[in-house]
Amino acid sequence: MQRSPETGSQPVPHVIEDRRTFLSRLARYGAAAAAAHGAMRVAQAQTAAAPPTPPPEPPGSIPAATVLAGKDMTALRNHSERPLILSLSAEHHNVAFTPTRRMFVRNNLNTPQVDAANHVLTVRGMVDRELRLTLDDLRRMNVWSQGAMLECAGAGRTAFRPVPRGTPWPETGGMGCPRWQGVSLTDILARAGVRSGAVHVAFFGLDTGALPTIPPVVRSIPVAKAMERHTMIATGMNDEALAPVHGFPMRALVPGWAGSASIKWLSAIEVLPAPFRGPYMDDTYVMPRHPVAAGERMPADTVMTEDWPIKSMITFPGPGARFRRGQRIEIEGRAWVGEGSVRRVEVSFDEGVSWQRAWLDRSGDKYAWRRFNLEHFPERLGFQTVLARATDDRGHTQPFVPAWNPLGYFWNGVHRIGYTVEA
Amino acid sequence: MALAKSRLRGRLRAVPAAVVAGLLLASGAAIAQDPPEPEPHLVVGPGMQLTQQRCMLCHSVTYITRSRLTLDEWRDTTQRMVRLGAVVTPAEIETIVGYLYTFYGRNPDGTPRARPPGVVPTAAGARGG
Numbered sequence: 001m002q003r004s005p006e007t008g009s010q011p012v013p014h015v016i017e018d019r020r021t022f023l024s025r026l027a028r029y030g031a032a033a034a035a036a037h038g039a040m041r042v043a044q045a046q047t048a049a050a051p052p053t054p055p056p057e058p059p060g061s062i063p064a065a066t067v068l069a070g071k072d073m074t075a076l077r078n079h080s081e082r083p084l085i086l087s088l089s090a091e092h093h094n095v096a097f098t099p100t101r102r103m104f105v106r107n108n109l110n111t112p113q114v115d116a117a118n119h120v121l122t123v124r125g126m127v128d129r130e131l132r133l134t135l136d137d138l139r140r141m142n143v144w145s146q147g148a149m150l151e152c153a154g155a156g157r158t159a160f161r162p163v164p165r166g167t168p169w170p171e172t173g174g175m176g177c178p179r180w181q182g183v184s185l186t187d188i189l190a191r192a193g194v195r196s197g198a199v200h201v202a203f204f205g206l207d208t209g210a211l212p213t214i215p216p217v218v219r220s221i222p223v224a225k226a227m228e229r230h231t232m233i234a235t236g237m238n239d240e241a242l243a244p245v246h247g248f249p250m251r252a253l254v255p256g257w258a259g260s261a262s263i264k265w266l267s268a269i270e271v272l273p274a275p276f277r278g279p280y281m282d283d284t285y286v287m288p289r290h291p292v293a294a295g296e297r298m299p300a301d302t303v304m305t306e307d308w309p310i311k312s313m314i315t316f317p318g319p320g321a322r323f324r325r326g327q328r329i330e331i332e333g334r335a336w337v338g339e340g341s342v343r344r345v346e347v348s349f350d351e352g353v354s355w356q357r358a359w360l361d362r363s364g365d366k367y368a369w370r371r372f373n374l375e376h377f378p379e380r381l382g383f384q385t386v387l388a389r390a391t392d393d394r395g396h397t398q399p400f401v402p403a404w405n406p407l408g409y410f411w412n413g414v415h416r417i418g419y420t421v422e423a
Numbered sequence: 424m425a426l427a428k429s430r431l432r433g434r435l436r437a438v439p440a441a442v443v444a445g446l447l448l449a450s451g452a453a454i455a456q457d458p459p460e461p462e463p464h465l466v467v468g469p470g471m472q473l474t475q476q477r478c479m480l481c482h483s484v485t486y487i488t489r490s491r492l493t494l495d496e497w498r499d500t501t502q503r504m505v506r507l508g509a510v511v512t513p514a515e516i517e518t519i520v521g522y523l524y525t526f527y528g529r530n531p532d533g534t535p536r537a538r539p540p541g542v543v544p545t546a547a548g549a550r551g552g
Contacts, residue, residue: 080482082479083481162533168489211480211508213508215507279506283503283507
């Protein structure tokens with residue numbers, strides 16, 4: 001899909017296509033939607049109750065069914081097909097890097113079909129030279145590879161009490177750590193020349209909305225994070241071209257930060273004198289500046305979600321596992337933090353009364369998760385639990401119950417898995 | 424009495440982890456557990472068709488069926504969707520918010536709001552006739 005050249009650098013562009021494209025898209029989609037509505041109404045009249053048939057995805061979209069065919073649905077859980085949301089629970093993360101078929105999905109709109117040959121990434125705003133880069137242009141730059149976490153800000157939301165509204169992410173699952181290939185954003189920005197006074201860098205996605213009135217998905221990040229060399233324009237995942245649902249042909253990767261900043265199907269990068277203003281900046285991905293009591297409304301004073309706090313999960317055993325008394329169990333897991341490094345991981349077999357230091361693999365890419373493990377020979381019979389908590393280099397340790405917030409972001413509570421020991 | 428209290432406080436300080444673990448259980452943030460599958464159909468009632476037509480352009484029906492929100496929250500959610508490009512008239516918003524609150528409402532104390540008698544999920548309606 002190729003949209004018309006985007007013009008202007010207004011802070012709130014709503015429809016980034018020209019009027020004729022807009023009208024023809026509206027007409028085509030309007031007809032399809034009307035037909036679907038008609039069918040729905042007939043079904044309603046006949047049965048007062050047929051399961052509703054959703055109208056077709058808008059033109060230029062890849063159907064959810066096509067995306068699902070490329071995913072390992074024996075392991076992923078399907079939370080929603082519109083927009084497509086898939087999660088992977090902790091026991092499926094017991095791998096060095098997340099395979100693409102098991103990488104989580106959190107779309108805001110539909111998956112666009114982008115024509116890579118004609119795709120142009122525009123770099124504009126407060127720059128000395130506007131750039132128009134093709135996929136081939138990026139391939140000729142310094143492409144490198146890193147393992148890095150990507151995690152939705154709302155991952156773990158259902159562990160909060162009360163459960164905040166929003167995607168009901170399980171306690172673990174809205175995250176993964178694949179290997180990414182791409183170009184450091186700072187290399188691209190150096191080529192364009194960032195002017196003094198620049199504050200934020202915005203990413204524009206080509207996600208397809210069901211109506212032409214739907215604004216594009218746009219998020220911006222501070223210039224300092226944009227210039228950090230691990231922030232990349234990724235063209236590959238796990239040494240293959242990006243899968244369509246993961247942003248083909250190119251996407252932002254803002255490692256360690258709330259996943260929403262890593263805009264997929266990237267069409268433009270805009271250097272701005274202030275944070276971008278739009279629904280994906282103002283209405284969502286914000287937290288109270290000062291914590292509020294559970295259940296309270298969002299206060300007026302908010303901050304944007306940036307880096308993930310220290311977090312860990314137990315990847316072995318999985319929930320409900322059964323072992324023999326005295327059997328050797330290798331407790332295993334992953335720990336990570338948005339900025340900084342994981343200093344230690346501790347494991348408890350008595351609900352947090354006492355903790356044992358786990359072995360921690362300190363090597364690896366800056367933003368990749370770290371593996372930990374601990375040998376254990378269970379002596380007690382019956383149902384029991386294992387808990388894990390990580391501490392970062394700033395001395396922050398995972399709490400049992402993280403601060404509640406109205407949109408349910410940044411759950412990083414101590415992870416707890418139950419299993420049974422038999423004679 | 425005062426002595427017992429102060430001894431209790433001392434013990435609480437001595438075993439904070441156990442106390443916190445107790446709080447963890449009490450708070451319900453217990454063993455990793457998947458949320459239940461939401462119903463795949465809307466409840467039949469006034470405003471259902473309009474709600475279906477407007478919301479399902481962008482959302483699976485489970486977005487509604489998994490939710491129980493207060494009137495304010497449904498109003499706020501609907502207004503947010505308008506800012507995200509939903510095309511609905513003010514009168515339609517009233518119908519949709521009324522439907523959502525009637526059938527997917529939540530009381531201020533967090534309990535699901537009682538539905539009017541006789542309502543059925545659409546699938547059950549289909550089986551019934």
